[in-house]
Amino acid sequence: MKSETLFDVRGLSVLVTGAASGIGFGYAEVMAANGAHVMLTDADAARLDAAVADLRARGGGAAERVTNSVADVTRPETLNTAVAAVLARRGRLDVLFANAGISAGPGFMSAGGTREEASAFERLSLETFDRALAVNLRGALVTMQAAVPAMKRQGSGRIIVTTTISLTRTEPHVSTLYVTSKAALGQLVRQAALELAAYGILVNGIAPGPTITNIGNGRLQDAAAREPFERLNPLHRLATPADLYGAALFLASPASAYVTGAQVVVDGGACLGSTH
Template identity: 40%
Template sequence: MSKREDPMLLTAERLFAVEGLVTIVTGAASGLGLAISRTMAANGADLILVDRNETELRRIGEEIIPGAEIATVDVADPDAIRRTVDDVIARKGRLDVMFANAGISGGAGIRLPQGHIENVDFAAWNDVIAINQTGAFATIQAAARHMKAQRGGRIVVTASVGGLRGSAATAYAYAAAKAAVVNLVRQAALELATFDVQVNAIAPGFFRTGLGGGRLLDEAATAPLHAMVPMNRLGIPDEIAGVSLLLASPAASYITGSVFTVDGGITAA
């Protein structure tokens, strides 16, 4: 019987085993990044939490995920994220999983006057592109350098349904950056496949997180969004856990270049 046919490898415990995997999560101090971090920690990963919010990062490392390493990094600085990954490699000898999750809101969508094309502010545009697009690429690049050399690894990037389709709720800069991220994932997946490095994206819909200055946490403010979601509600961060664990685990050994929507059915409409 071949290794792939061994029934023991088909148990949930073995399929989704991430214990001991050296894992970096960017944007780990809140929202989906925190949910991903909690999931990986609960399943025994060797975790490094990365965020630019040092105060919140330290609180999480002390109170929520005790023992997790932390690193204060702005992914918009390619040198900083590269140094962080290099340091992890120097100390631990490898990097198994990279969650390139860090991102910021793009501001008002086109359903509001301030989001209309003539009102787009280029300073805000540049900030979104720097973090959501360039930051994602810099994170992929920093991980890929080492994963190619070690001939193995997983890179999981947080995209968005806003990068897959037009939406009145989405800002121009956010839509542009997340659309770019989707093709960055596909491009990297093509190059890295022969090195046994899988690159995939998660495209969330509307989740109750602090993105957008906390407006998605306000029940009254988000009520109009419910009508856009077939399940008639926003997601909660822990609902990203299953697909995150899948893409980090042996269960995803033949999945690369894919985009997994977690959106309550938005893209099915």
């Protein structure tokens, strides 16, 4: 079996949420670069325009294969509009990346190894929790709900949810509210995979470790904030969105035809523990 067949995504109809930045933009990039038709969606209209212009300028037919629609995952009707636009254009939706997500502030330990009193357990903000749940958990659910009817009609589909390694792992430098919102997302992936298998729809997660993006106001772009993660990571570096290209291609392509309900962990070995 040749890799170009096994990992072939040419001509697939793909939709990505949170595609204007970071990991979602990386998914859109790798799908478009390999011949898929990609609808980028995001709540941030200006950033979305810039992302789409960037991809369209890359040649190789990308200008015709890349489209966009402003969609906020807290507003189901905007996702329905985006899915309807994909169906009007391509007649089908093969791959959905439910990716949009937000941070919920820093963890209870600072990069310097001291307690962050502002993030102490008793001070965790319920407003922030509601927002994290609305985007990270409910947002993924409504994104999947927007896509499932078309996938059921087709009798096929791939749903790929960006989760995190902190689904199951504790993270002192990451907000308790964030890891809690994402933990439930892990069960959403498993339960949806179980129910939707009968319709030929595969549901999987990509579980990244800390990745340098714009999340949390771009906190991980700062060397000092990255330091504890880098020190503790067995590979001593953080991921960039490019480190997730392979997992995205795998889960979108024939290579993963017998994989559902899984989490593809891409964390440089962070879950193994640390040698420091």
